Amino acid sequence: xxxxxxxxxxxxxxxxxxxxxxxxxxxxxxxxxxxxxxxxxxxxxxxxxxxxxxxxxxxxxxxxxxxxxxxxxxxxxxxxxxxxxxxxxxxxxxxxxxxxxxxxxxxxxxxxxxxxxxxxxxxxxxxxxxxxxxxxxxxxxxxxxxxxxxxxxxxxxxxxxxxxxxxxxxxxxxxxxxxxxxxxxxxxxxxxxxxxxxxxxxxxxxxxxxxxxxxxxxxxxxxxxxxxxxxxxxxxxxxxxxxx
Amino acid sequence: xxxxxxxxxxxxxxxxxxxxxxxxxxxxxxxxxxxxxxxxxxxxxxxxxxxxxxxxxxxxxxxxxxxxxxxxxxxxxxxxxxxxxxxxxxxxxxxxxxxxxxxxxxxxxxxxxxxxxxxxxxxxxxxxxxxxxxxxxxxxxxxxxxxxxxxxxxxxxxxxxxxxxxxxxxxxxxxxxxxxxxxxxxxxxxxxxxxxxxxxxxxxxxxxxxxxxxxxxxxxxxxxxxxxxxxxxxxxxxxxxxxxxxxxxxxxxxxxxxxxxxxxxxxxxxxxxxxxxxxxxxxxxxxx
Amino acid sequence: xxxxxxxxxxxxxxxxxxxxxxxxxxxxxxxxxxxxxxxxxxxxxxxxxxxxxxxxxxxxxxxxxxxxxxxxxxxxxxxxxxxxxxxxxxxxxxxxxxxxxxxxxxxxxxxxxxxxxxxxxxxxxxxxxxxxxxxxxxxxxxxxxxxxxxxxxxxxxxxxxxxxxxxxxxxxxxxxxxxxxxxxxxxxxxxxxxxxxxxxxxxxxxxxxxxxxxxxxxxxxxxxxxxxxxxxxxxxxxxxxxxxxxxxxxxxxxxxxxxxxxxxxxxxxxxxxxxxxxxxxxxxxxxx
Numbered sequence: 001x002x003x004x005x006x007x008x009x010x011x012x013x014x015x016x017x018x019x020x021x022x023x024x025x026x027x028x029x030x031x032x033x034x035x036x037x038x039x040x041x042x043x044x045x046x047x048x049x050x051x052x053x054x055x056x057x058x059x060x061x062x063x064x065x066x067x068x069x070x071x072x073x074x075x076x077x078x079x080x081x082x083x084x085x086x087x088x089x090x091x092x093x094x095x096x097x098x099x100x101x102x103x104x105x106x107x108x109x110x111x112x113x114x115x116x117x118x119x120x121x122x123x124x125x126x127x128x129x130x131x132x133x134x135x136x137x138x139x140x141x142x143x144x145x146x147x148x149x150x151x152x153x154x155x156x157x158x159x160x161x162x163x164x165x166x167x168x169x170x171x172x173x174x175x176x177x178x179x180x181x182x183x184x185x186x187x188x189x190x191x192x193x194x195x196x197x198x199x200x201x202x203x204x205x206x207x208x209x210x211x212x213x214x215x216x217x218x219x220x221x222x223x224x225x226x227x228x229x230x231x232x233x234x235x236x237x238x239x240x241x242x243x244x
Numbered sequence: 245x246x247x248x249x250x251x252x253x254x255x256x257x258x259x260x261x262x263x264x265x266x267x268x269x270x271x272x273x274x275x276x277x278x279x280x281x282x283x284x285x286x287x288x289x290x291x292x293x294x295x296x297x298x299x300x301x302x303x304x305x306x307x308x309x310x311x312x313x314x315x316x317x318x319x320x321x322x323x324x325x326x327x328x329x330x331x332x333x334x335x336x337x338x339x340x341x342x343x344x345x346x347x348x349x350x351x352x353x354x355x356x357x358x359x360x361x362x363x364x365x366x367x368x369x370x371x372x373x374x375x376x377x378x379x380x381x382x383x384x385x386x387x388x389x390x391x392x393x394x395x396x397x398x399x400x401x402x403x404x405x406x407x408x409x410x411x412x413x414x415x416x417x418x419x420x421x422x423x424x425x426x427x428x429x430x431x432x433x434x435x436x437x438x439x440x441x442x443x444x445x446x447x448x449x450x451x452x453x454x455x456x457x458x459x460x461x462x463x464x465x466x467x468x469x470x471x472x473x474x475x476x477x478x479x480x481x482x483x484x485x486x487x488x489x490x491x492x493x494x495x496x497x498x499x500x501x502x503x504x505x506x507x508x509x510x511x512x513x514x515x516x517x518x519x520x521x522x523x524x525x526x527x528x529x530x531x532x
Numbered sequence: 533x534x535x536x537x538x539x540x541x542x543x544x545x546x547x548x549x550x551x552x553x554x555x556x557x558x559x560x561x562x563x564x565x566x567x568x569x570x571x572x573x574x575x576x577x578x579x580x581x582x583x584x585x586x587x588x589x590x591x592x593x594x595x596x597x598x599x600x601x602x603x604x605x606x607x608x609x610x611x612x613x614x615x616x617x618x619x620x621x622x623x624x625x626x627x628x629x630x631x632x633x634x635x636x637x638x639x640x641x642x643x644x645x646x647x648x649x650x651x652x653x654x655x656x657x658x659x660x661x662x663x664x665x666x667x668x669x670x671x672x673x674x675x676x677x678x679x680x681x682x683x684x685x686x687x688x689x690x691x692x693x694x695x696x697x698x699x700x701x702x703x704x705x706x707x708x709x710x711x712x713x714x715x716x717x718x719x720x721x722x723x724x725x726x727x728x729x730x731x732x733x734x735x736x737x738x739x740x741x742x743x744x745x746x747x748x749x750x751x752x753x754x755x756x757x758x759x760x761x762x763x764x765x766x767x768x769x770x771x772x773x774x775x776x777x778x779x780x781x782x783x784x785x786x787x788x789x790x791x792x793x794x795x796x797x798x799x800x801x802x803x804x805x806x807x808x809x810x811x812x813x814x815x816x817x818x819x820x
Binding site for chain 2: 637
């Protein structure tokens with residue numbers, strides 16, 4: 001059974017349909033790639049699934065929660081979801097370490113008031129920062145990192161959440177080959193640890209290399225889905241990308 | 245000497261206001277100009293209770309703080325839904341409403357006539373009647389508030405406040421109900437402002453609404469921004485500098501009425517200059 | 533005696549004053565997206581310019597009014613040129629701009645008080661020399677008729693100007709997307725400078741009219757600004773006709789509100805209306 005499922009999901013912006021009756025299922029413990037031309041609704045889908053945009057019609061079933069019609073951002077960790085952003089959204093005027101620590105600490109206001117750094121949490125933060133080679137930069141402000149490092153820090157922040165489902169919005173965009181290797185290693189590692197990864201990506205070689213399943217969107221609807229080798233060779237998929 | 249003590253007491257009061265406002269403006273990144281209202285609530289509650297009852301300074305102050313907390317909770321429920329400009333404007337609105345209550349609820353506050361004859365505080369049999377004694381009381385409270393603010397700033401709570409300042413929507417996705425964090429810091433900060441109000445009322449022994457206008461909020465904001473956003477020592481520095489400023493202006497020798505206006509003018513010019521050339525203030529850790 | 537017609541007349545007059553401020557505030561907000569607090573003090577600048585040229589220098593009323601409006605516009609343009617434009621170039625946040633404008637507000641208000649003292653002044657020479665009209669049982673003075681006409685002309689003029697002229701199209705482009713307008717070759721800094729001139733001139737006119745209707749003092753700007761901003765938010769921030777609708781609503785709510793409550797609470801009523809809107813309809817009547 002799929003871990004994440006949408007049923008006839010519809011999202012409009014001022015009358016323009018961004019997602020149109022989309023029904024898809026994401027299998028647990030797999031890597032699913034979402035591809036499609038610009039404006040096909042990929043990022044909108046991730047924003048809807050993470051509660052950052054409300055949706056009008058349809059429902060979402062995720063992990064243990066049935067038929068959600070409203071998703072609140074602060075509840076998505078409860079559903080086991082975490083995400084990264086296409087346009088990097090770090091806590092800029094805070095240190096690299098604080099960017100990670102903040103997702104490890106207590107969510108309740110009053111517990112948070114009386115909580116300090118703990119060695120245990122520091123160790124967790126160290127682990128994820130070492131995974132992206134940013135531990136040495138832990139005391140720098142996020143705003144002072146390079147573009148690639150910022151991208152990696154966002155991924156580290158998501159890793160620290162230890163969720164079941166990772167929604168990664170273009171994790172490779174603009175990265176140097178060395179960093180691409182780091183990130184794809186992290187993604188494979190997640191799968192090995194029985195996590196579910198959904199990623200938006202334009203590079204078809206990466207999709208073929210990483211993904212078990214690929215979903216092609218075009219104009220807010222599902223164009224095709226299945227094993228990357230087969231789907232990416234389909235005529236309608238190629239046409240959607242290159243134009244007729 | 246007596247005058248130096250007076251300045252030291254004023255410094256303590258404004259440092260408390262600056263520290264507590266820094267929690268909202270510097271750490272949480274919300275521009276609140278409602279501080280004068282809670283300062284006034286603390287001052288009026290303490291003054292009225294000291295004049296009309298004999299429950300003593302500690303008890304009066306405590307009731308003032310609780311009252312400020314309740315009002316801050318109600319106001320914060322509305323304000324915490326907003327950020328940026330709307331937060332600033334809403335807080336301005338509450339400051340003006342509070343001022344019109346101080347001014348117009350004449351049965352209670354005597355309106356513009358003010359409340360004279362507030363007794364000096366007495367705690368555990370010690371009467372803080374001289375400036376020398378009062379400065380000790382004020383300093384002790386200031387130190388307590390400073391450490392309370394430091395605890396808050398260094399806690400996990402404090403870190404979440406900073407993320408709200410940086411990107412409120414992003415931190416929500418990681419499971420935080422930002423509204424409650426904003427509300428809590430607002431209430432804590434208001435309670436501290438009420439402490440400053442209690443001290444002020446008991447020290448000056450006469451209060452009237454003119455102290456608690458929006459300009460007072462702007463003055464405290466100037467302290468916070470000049471000293472440094474998201475840096476508690478910055479607020480101490482800011483309070484020190486801005487308390488000294490009138491003395492410098494006096495030294496230059498402006499006549500009475502103009503001196504007051506010159507002070508306002510200097511605060512205003514300072515805010516502009518800071519925004520243009522040093523938006524984090526002297527030793528701040530956050531650029532507005 | 534039936535007081536309803538008089539209250540309706542008062543509501544429309546108050547609404548007209550707020551309209552002038554709200555539409556000009558919205559014009560500037562639309563293009564710059566920051567809460568320009570200095571807008572309030574433009575009213576006092578206009579009014580004091582007329583006080584100086586008309587009453588102290590003895591120029592004719594119309595010349596003085598013209599000079600007053602131009603000076604207000606000029607100062608608005610200067611503020612943009614030397615404070616807000618450099619801040620925009622540094623990519624300063626909205627809050628930094630807001631704080632800078634708060635600073636400029638404080639400076640200008642203090643300057644007026646230093647030059648003209650903070651006493652109340654009148655623009656007219658005597659009392660009771662104004663012609664009055666009676667309309668459907670409500671009495672309205674000549675100045676008040678002018679206020680209503682000015683509000684109508686300014687709102688209609690601005691709407692026409694934005695819709696039908698080439699310059700208006702550029703203004704709308706800048707308001708929609710500053711960056712894109714720059715790319716397609718619009719000189720956004722020049723357009724914003726002109727917007728500041730026009731907006732500030734309208735605020736100056738509002739201050740002058742209020743001055744002829746009642747009296748002037750250096751601090752007159754803050755309350756006028758806040759009412760204007762409340763009207764702008766209630767109507768729909770950034771929208772010209774939204775501002776006018778909001779202003780009219782505010783005028784009616786205030787004046788009908790004080791039938792039952794003492795008139796000192798007018799400001800509190802206005803902010804009560806704002807808070808209701810912030811809770812239930814934060815994007816205003818026309819939903820911008």
